[in-house]
Amino acid sequence: MSKKEQLQNILNQLKSALPELREVIVASADGLPIAQLGEGETSSRVAAMAATAHGLGKRIATTSHLGEPMETVIIGSQASFIAYAIGDKAVLALTMPAGSNIGLVRLEAQDAAQQLAQVL
Template sequence: MSKHEQLQSILREIKQALPELRSVVVASTDGLPIVHDSADAPRVAAMAATALGLGKRISQTTDLGPLQETIVRGNDGYFVVYAAGNKGVLALAAPADANLGLIHLEARDFAARLAQLL
């Protein structure tokens, strides 16, 4: 199985584990979409990479240790960005009533798997 097929497989697994997600984007840290289920993937990938970079800077500046995730919460939902190693970003959009604890539990594992592939 090619690397791209493995990434697509992980994307499908994420969607199965967390069916309430509105979108899933795996991107490079420079903001390019790699695999996704979003029509707006280029824009989401760029924003996710920016959020990751800002989150890393905040985490370093405030002595919080290595960044794990960045969360944006709006009235209608969440946008959560996870570091996937040094080369990738996992971005998830979820509705406001989503179980954020379950999202973290699952997404952290998927981010670790993505880090190995990227």
């Protein structure tokens, strides 16, 4: 199985566990989409924003002596966005509607990020 197929399988499993997810994207640290669910028009922008958010989170963590950043979370009134580090080379970005079970999302997404890191 190719790397692309392995990545897609992991994203499909994540979406099956969390059907409320709106977007699921794996982006490079440079902000380029690597894999995603669906073919949204905004995938390039979301990938770029995910990499930027994670980069800023990393800078804040370093400056504040927080250790390695594991996730960047933005909770809005209508939806939430979480970006997870996949090693130093990529980011897993998720968007979900407001009221989603963030604890369950974290459990499933952290596991998916670890699996993605093994593939990448």
